[in-house]
Structures are given as structure tokens and as C-alpha cells.
Amino acid sequence: LFPTRALPILFFIFSMFLGAALQLTNMYGDTFLDDFKFVPVYGPESFVVKYSTIIMSVSQISETVFILTIPFFLKKFGIKKVMLFSMIAWVLRFGLFAYGNPADGLWMILLSCIVYGMAFDFFNISGSLFIETTTSPSIRSSAQGMFMMMTNGIGAYLGSKVSGIIIDKYYTVRFTDINSLLTFLKSDAQNPAVKKLLEGNSVLADQTLANPVFIKEWSPIWLTFAVYALVVAVLFSLLFKHKHNPAEMATVNH
Incomplete structure (x- = not known):
């Protein structure tokens, strides 16, 4: 052949x-x-x-x-x-x-x-x-x-399939509180990008997030x-x- x-x-x-x-x-x-x-x-x-x-x-x-x-x-x-x-x-x-x-x-x-x-x-x-x-x-x-x-x-x-597994396991950061998220983003809660990221979410009294935020590290x-x-x-x-x-x-x- x-x-x-x-x-x-x-x-x-x-x-x-x-x-x-x-x-x-x-x-x-x-x-x-x-x-x-x-x-x-x-x-x-x-x-x-x-x-x-x-x-x-x-x-x-x-x-x-x-x-x-x-x-x-x-x-x-x-x-x-x-x-x-x-x-x-x-x-x-x-x-x-x-x-x-x-x-x-x-x-x-x-x-x-x-x-x-x-x-x-x-x-x-x-x-x-x-x-x-x-x-x-x-x-x-x-x-x-x-x-x-x-x-x-x-x-x-x-x-x-393989890329999804690798990205989820190694290159996705999970945040459960607002302080660690803001530290990672090097910003404050009033920044338009942060507000966009937190749309539909809320910060509880103890500074934790109602729903975890996941950020992909694209580089x-x-x-x-x-x-x-x-x-x-x-x-x-x-x-x-x-x-x-x-x-x-x-x-x-x-």
C-alpha cells in the first residue's frame, strides 16, 4: 500500500x-x-x-x-x-x-x-x-x-480529553476566599475585571466565597x-x- x-x-x-x-x-x-x-x-x-x-x-x-x-x-x-x-x-x-x-x-x-x-x-x-x-x-x-x-x-x-485532564489538574487555580483571590490577581474588589469575575457570586461574612472561583493559568x-x-x-x-x-x-x- x-x-x-x-x-x-x-x-x-x-x-x-x-x-x-x-x-x-x-x-x-x-x-x-x-x-x-x-x-x-x-x-x-x-x-x-x-x-x-x-x-x-x-x-x-x-x-x-x-x-x-x-x-x-x-x-x-x-x-x-x-x-x-x-x-x-x-x-x-x-x-x-x-x-x-x-x-x-x-x-x-x-x-x-x-x-x-x-x-x-x-x-x-x-x-x-x-x-x-x-x-x-x-x-x-x-x-x-x-x-x-x-x-x-x-x-x-x-x-x-488529555488536555482537559492536564489543565484541570495542573493549571487551574481554585479560590474559596476573596482575600487569596485578590492577592493572586494583585487587585482590589472594585476593579471592573474582578467585579466581572465575581458576577453571580457573593462574599460571605467570613470573607469566603459562596462559590469557588476557578482561574486558568494560560501562559x-x-x-x-x-x-x-x-x-x-x-x-x-x-x-x-x-x-x-x-x-x-x-x-x-x-
């Missing part, structure tokens, strides 16, 4: 890993930007919070632009390197989110949305082309179906995702043995 028996196994495994990365950004990208409204330094009126939908739409625009560059990159670098570029783009996507903020780090958030186009397009298109050029016509549609299942099915499911979350993507990229570069054949890419068009 494929040039070697190991190659399809590795390809589908890495497809699953990249599917998990895609699920991470789908699940947490909007929530990450929206949570800035609870940060006293920025608050609910910050640009990122008010126009988060517009900011995230940069990712979709980037997809459209990068898909036009794929023929050039495939002919110049080959399928393996284009896939590797995608993985490096995921590292940048997550790493830039880790240090981005609505103030002096806004450019990082925007750049993260731009590199998303490369991260998403380069692996999906080159992966599909890899199957087209390495399988016989009789099983090609089945192989493409397996590719989609590994990325959008199994990979997405594992990315959702280490995104850094963890970036390290994950980096490990995947390194393993892929070492294990996935596919040589660039310019003749195969000669028919690739816009």
Missing part, C-alpha cells in the same frame, strides 16, 4: 498528534482571549476582549493566503519538510499565545493567528498529497478516510502545548523517512 510498512504507521500516528494540536487551538483559542476580561490589568473593555472574534478571524484569512503558497513550498522543499514546517508553526502558534497579551503583547497574538494558516494548511494538504503519491488507486480513498479519521477523529478526541498552558508540538516536530524529523522527489511535485498546481 505504501513504499514501506513503517511509513504508513508513522504517518497516521503523526496525523493523530497533529489532529490533537488542532483540537487544542479550536477548544481554547477563543476562551483564552475572552478570559482577559478577568485580568485586572486589561479588563472587560480591552481591545482583545471586545474584538476577539475579529482577531481570531485573522486565522481564517491566513488559511486562505497560505493555501496559495503550498505548490511553491511543495516543489521547493518536498512533502516531509512542508509537514515539518506545519509542526514548527504549531510551536509558534502556542508559544506566541503563551506570551501574548492585549497590551504590548498584542502583536504576538496577531502573529499567532497568522502562523495558524501555515500550521493548518501545510499538514492537511501535504498529508493528503502524500497519500495520493504513495498509494495505489484501489485503496487511495480508504487511506484518505483513515487520514481524516486520525486527525479529526481520534486525534481531536485525545487532544480534547503555562500554552507553553505546555508548545513543548508538545516541539517534541512531535523533533520526532517527526528523525523518524519519518521520506525523500523529496521533484518529479512527483511537478503536477502540483494552485
